[in-house]
Amino acid sequence: MILLFFMLISGQVMAADPAVVESEEAIAAGKTVFNANCKQCHKLDQKYTGPALRGITERQTIEWAKSFIVNSQAVIASGDDYANDLYAEYNNIVMPSHTFLTDDDLNNLLSYIEYGDKVDPAAAAAAAGAVEGGGAGGGIPTEYLTVIVAVLVVVLLLILVVLGLIISVLTKYLHKQDLDEDDKEFVNQKLDLGKVLKSDVFVIVVTALVVALVAKTAIDGLYSVGVQQGYAPAQPIAFSHALHAGQYEIACQYCHTGVEIGKSANIPSANICMNCHTHIQNVGGKEGISTEIQKIYNAVDNNTPIEWVRVHNLPDLAYFNHSQHVKVGGIECQTCHGEIQEMEVVAQHSSLTMGWCIDCHRQTEIAASGNEYYDKLVQLHSDSKDALKVKDIGGLECAKCHY
Structure with a gap:
């Protein structure tokens, strides 16, 4: 649900459905669906780009909710008053269809929406007060x-x-x-x-x-020869990671689609930007298309790529595979790229030198749990008192990174 999941208030009360249950398995599976499709525009208990979602099973029927998730425009076109009111309230922003979600996916998603990540209101208020008041634990000014x-x-x-x-x-x-x-x-x-x-x-x-x-x-x-730590070039479009990855919590994998399946994370093409910016044309309530967003429209209209300036660049003699580290190793993006969700302009956070990589391989433990690929290695390493680390599976061999 990239843009809207129109679910706010309604007098209708849903009948109980045994498929929408408060179980750890269903909630965990539903959270995965939510993070992949809804997180960019929705929160469970507060309005975001779209409305708050929790409580939909008390306001609408499950069948209505599923129909809207799968094809919101079909529900709106049917003349449904509730859907049309919300569509108008959120400036006629269209939520993409999700016909690829199975019925089990939808049930798990609704289970997570109703029962997942519940927050104690008193604790949330106390935490907010502590932040606003600059409470203890914030460090010495x-x-x-x-x-x-x-x-x-x-x-x-x-x-x-x-x-x-x-x-x-x-x-x-x-x-x-x-x-x-x-x-x-x-x-x-x-x-x-x-x-x-x-x-x-x-x-x-x-x-x-x-x-x-x-x-x-x-x-x-x-x-320092060849080391570009701190390098932060100006980009052709003033893209803010602090806004997109920070404030709106858009997952890195949504734009950098190759990070879990290939060697390169790849820079997103303009069509990925247009998934959202077809409808989001400005910020701050202004009218018209903003200057920076207009540059995306121009690139699409002229069928020309956006000439982004590369920030992180390894020498040709070094081999690095993103999927091996992110998908298999479970390494977070921030480990190498720093607090990217706080950067207005992206800068190279780490030195990316050979010594830096080797030191990481010496210290990083293998995420072997639930990964059958490492079963034999864990068994062979069982006699050692130390945890299985990257260096123990060839992480220090020259040919692993140089070829």
């Missing part, structure tokens, strides 16, 4: 850290002043004592800065520091 550093600097200066006063007092005291000539000469000696600067020890120390600094700078420069 930057201003406080600045004050702490300033206080430490002042304390260090005071210590130096105190040490200077102590030396002055001790010097005056020793002057009043009956000292021999050698001791008097030592107490009365003055610091000769010129001799210090010309001394062999000072020259050696300064030279060693300069050489070490130059060497470190040169080595850091060599290690």
